[in-house]
Amino acid sequence: MKVLIHEDRAEAVNHAADLIAARLRSRPETVLGLATGGTMEAVYTRLIDAHRAGRVSFADARSFNLDEYVGLAPDHACSYWRYMREQLFDHVDFPVGATMLPRGDAPDPEAEAAAYEQAILDAGDIGFQLLGLGKNGHIGFNEPTSSLCSLTRIKTLTRSTRDANARFFDDPEQVPRLAITMGIGTILRAGEVVLLAYGDDKADAAAAMIEGPVSAVCPASALQMHRKATVILDGAAASRLKLRDYYAEVHPGGRERAI
Ligand SMILES: N[C@@H]1[C@@H](O)[C@H](O)[C@@H](COP(=O)(O)O)O[C@@H]1O
Numbered sequence: 088m089k090v091l092i093h094e095d096r097a098e099a100v101n102h103a104a105d106l107i108a109a110r111l112r113s114r115p116e117t118v119l120g121l122a123t124g125g126t127m128e129a130v131y132t133r134l135i136d137a138h139r140a141g142r143v144s145f146a147d148a149r150s151f152n153l154d155e156y157v158g159l160a161p162d163h164a165c166s167y168w169r170y171m172r173e174q175l176f177d178h179v180d181f182p183v184g185a186t187m188l189p190r191g192d193a194p195d196p197e198a199e200a201a202a203y204e205q206a207i208l209d210a211g212d213i214g215f216q217l218l219g220l221g222k223n224g225h226i227g228f229n230e231p232t233s234s235l236c237s238l239t240r241i242k243t244l245t246r247s248t249r250d251a252n253a254r255f256f257d258d259p260e261q262v263p264r265l266a267i268t269m270g271i272g273t274i275l276r277a278g279e280v281v282l283l284a285y286g287d288d289k290a291d292a293a294a295a296m297i298e299g300p301v302s303a304v305c306p307a308s309a310l311q312m313h314r315k316a317t318v319i320l321d322g323a324a325a326s327r328l329k330l331r332d333y334y335a336e337v338h339p340g341g342r343e344r345a346i
Contacts, residue, residue: 088311090297090334093341094322096285102341103283103319104133108143110215115147120216120277122153123167127219131175138179149185151207153227157265160192165256189267196241200267204239207273216277220284223247224292224305228268235309237270271309280313285321293320294327
């Protein structure tokens with residue numbers, strides 16, 4: 088696992104966005120795995136700016152998002168479909184039909200989850216997966232105790248995740264209790280993974296992910312088993328890492344270097 092620490096949050100965000108842009112420039116046909124959440128808003132803003140400046144195109148790419156709330160139709164104001172349209176898809180040049188999310192309003196959510204997993208397999212798996220980090224260590228909506236081999240399926244959200252995401256809803260009780268999410272096994276099949284986390288409230292999860300045992304109690308710790316995982320943190324999110332000085336020595340200023 089490559090651990091890159093930028094004291095400054097904006098530099099961490101820019102680094103993650105720039106890795107995506109660089110990947111699309113070198114391999115335009117990449118199958119992207121995309122994430123939602125507050126963390127990603129600034130990443131998508133930077134990608135939109137780069138697109139407008141002619142520095143990145145999504146015209147040959149396609150994407151699969153990590154997750155969607157069960158029960159929310161694509162046009163629901165709080166659906167991840169809507170989030171993705173507003174934050175990225177409406178502003179860049181993905182071809183029509185190239186951006187996929189699970190349908191939260193599917194009549195049979197379990198069948199929808201299985202079909203989504205199959206669609207990812209049919210696309211040849213994710214080439215570049217972008218991830219955020221839940222305060223409880225979740226990736227996608229793989230909550231603590233998720234199987235480390237899990238595939239796309241329905242998960243029950245924890246109270247802490249529903250509380251964390253209540254800010255996106257008018258009424259906290261409207262936060263759905265279930266979600267369709269790519270599994271940890273699905274994510275681990277991606278060719279390359281980049282996880283971005285910033286802020287003090289991610290520091291415990293970041294420490295467990297990087298330095299804790301590989302455990303279903305911290306789903307993100309499964310990334311320790313991935314061959315090409317990069318974690319980008321700001322200083323606050325990195326504040327509880329025991330080996331922080333070592334990571335800074337290997338990758339000074341968050342820059343990438345051969346180890
Ligand atoms: N399902 C999403 C995740 O994909 C996201 O990475 C994480 C962190 O969210 P935020 O960036 O808002 O802190 O939790 C959400 O619930």
